[in-house]
Amino acid sequence: MAKAAKNSKKKVVLAYSGGLDTSVIIPWLKDNYDCEVIAFAADLGQGDFPSEAALEKKALATGASKCYVLDLRKEFLEDYVWPTVRAGAKYEGTYLLGTSFARPLIAKYQVKIAQMEGAYAVAHGATGKGNDQVRFELTYAALDPSLEVIAPWKDPKWEFNDREGMIDYLDAHKIPHTGISKTKIYSEDGNLWHLSHEGGILEEPDKEHKYDMLKHTKTYEKAPNKASYVTISFDKGTPVALDGKKMGAVELLEKLNKIAGENACGLIDIVEDRLVGLKSRGVYETPGGTLLYKAHECLEQLVLDKETMFEKQKMAMTYANLVYNGQWFTPLRQAMDAFIAETQKVVTGDVRLKLYKGNVIPAGMKSPYSLYDLGLGSFSNVEMYDQKDAIGFIHCFGLPLKTRALLLGKKTNVEFGTVNVKKKK
Structure with a gap:
């Protein structure tokens, strides 16, 4: 990691990817906050993640004084992804939370670097319309609330309204923006997951x-x-x-x-x-x-077993919401992990x-x-299960329904349908 000459300017640690937003943010922070910008990039297994040397070179050329690059792939999977898989957490039943649990890990090391460097603030490139702003800033609050937070997209000084304008800015400052163009302008976020x-x-x-x-x-x-x-x-x-x-x-x-x-x-x-x-x-x-x-x-x-599965499936929805909402470093998630760990023993x-x-x-x-049990799961009669026992079971299980029908009769509001059924002679 290259080191710059010491200066008296305040330090800001930026969560840096080398992509469009953060490439713009480095010079923007220097112009608007008169600060030293220290970039931090996390290798989470992004398919197009540059080499450490290439990323550092780009960050320094863009105006950063230093650039930390850390390989966090193993920690990402073992401490963030695997617990979420064990929980069975899927946001709204489909989304496997790929971006969600990456942000707390990045923000954790961002805070650590800020403390090492004596920085007064941390910065991120998340927009004011997205989820990542919450995930970053909740982690900052949980781990070091003394740090100030600079979020350019929500800053009154931020002059960009769209990605096209940011591309023009980079072009004007001769900063490369590999893979991004005005005709292919998808916003992408990737990691090993x-x-x-x-x-x-x-x-x-x-x-x-x-x-x-x-x-x-x-x-x-x-x-x-x-x-x-x-x-x-x-x-x-x-x-x-x-x-x-x-x-x-x-x-x-x-x-x-x-x-x-x-x-x-x-x-x-x-x-x-x-x-x-x-x-x-x-x-x-x-x-x-x-x-x-x-x-x-x-x-x-x-x-x-059935009851454990039932409770765990209910908990999975809560767990998914916590992860999605950036509430990773919370007592509730940690407590839920304790329950999940018990279920995972088998x-x-x-x-x-x-x-x-x-x-x-x-x-x-x-x-x-x-x-x-093969015998219990088949249609065959086995010593452990007498099919006649189901008579008493259903009688007890259905007793509330039978009682209601006997006492209320037609007041139960059960509709028998509109199809005309004729009695056969």
């Missing part, structure tokens, strides 16, 4: 996009005509092996991304409700993550999946903690 696409034609939900932005996932039409199979092994809810070979978190997900993307798995086009109250449309590529969620769900179905085993043109189909599962 997913890649999101927003903007452009995606801002019009009545129009079909052409999937011209995809980088990790094939379209359904281009996927192979032959199915692929993959076996994922879990230990206490954590993925640990692929097709019988033990792997670290990063290697495992990279391999899953490749096979799932080849088979068009993990591609969704959704309209979601942002925390700030508006709706937005996005295309998300989460190939390997989609397989992990499905395999984990299959294994839980095999080993968890989530050990193997799940085989069949992949075909975007479909993820269970093709077998096994666990030493399986609660599936």
